[in-house]
Amino acid sequence: MSLRPVRARERDKGKSQGAPLSSDTQKLLQKMMAKSRLTPAQKRKLNTSLQTTGTLPKDLHGSGKVVRKPTRISREIKGRVPLPARPTIRTSESILATDPYAVDKFVPKPAKYSCEEEKARLADVFEDVGRPVHEKKYGAQGRKNAATRKRAEARARARAAAAARAPPPDRFADVLAEIEERKAFLEEMTALGARKDYEAIIHFQIAQKIEELKDIDAKRAAAAEAKFGSGWL
Structure with a gap:
């Protein structure tokens, strides 16, 4: 068996892949990768190629994502929807029998407010x-x-x-209280040395209050006599 075809294939394969890169070149590529805008998938692909073969990959545009095939949607119709039945044509007699021209009577709605x-x-x-x-x-x-x-x-x-x-006011007691107030006022003016200025008017007011007491007493006596008779005293 001749080894020439095998060696030719290996030689062709080496030519297609290219010569391995030196360590300095690989370090330079690492620095360029750090500054570049490659995606993580592209960086992984480049590192893997450098570590395994020592050469640059031919294509970096692949994203490395698994592309899923779109699922085929089944369009099989399980059952047909029945169409509505076609209405029958009505005769003029049947239409007139239902009185189609009659106008509905207006029924007003109840008002919500007056x-x-x-x-x-x-x-x-x-x-x-x-x-x-x-x-x-x-x-x-x-x-x-x-x-x-x-x-x-x-x-x-x-x-x-x-x-x-409240009980009705007792006017008799109120008049007595007013008389006592005037007497107390006159005593205060006497202590201040001004009795002569107020004595005449205070005596006049007290005399009026006494007459009012007499009238109240007479009215009470007349009311009691009318209620209990003349011999109630």
Whole structure:
């Protein structure tokens, strides 16, 4: 067997791959790879080629990613969708029998609000523009005024209820208290040396209060006599 064809193939293979690179050239290539913009896959491919064969690869454009074949979509139709049945042609007699020209009666929907109330509300809204601040009924100020009015009404009702529960005022006792106040005032003016300036008017007021006490006493006596008779005393 001749070895010439085998040696020829090895010689051709060596020519195709090229001579191995020196160590200095490989170091220079490593530095150039560090500064280059090669992708990680291209750097791996270049390092592998330098370590195994000592030569540069012929192609660096391959990304090294596994390209998957697109899956074939089956277009088999499992079942046909039935088409709707073709409508039959109606005769004129059947159409006229259904009274196709009759107009439906109008049925009004129930109103959500009263028209008159809505008119009054809108009138108040427009009138509210010219009202003072404390009389406004709408908006934030209107709500504030409404709350203030509610609180005032609640206080008024509470005062009215308290007055209804309280006993009627005793005018006789009030007049006696007013007489005592005037006497105390006259004593204070006497201590200050100004009795002569107030004595006449204070005596006049006390005399009026005494006459009022007499009138109150007479009215009470007449009411008691009318209620219990003349012999109640």
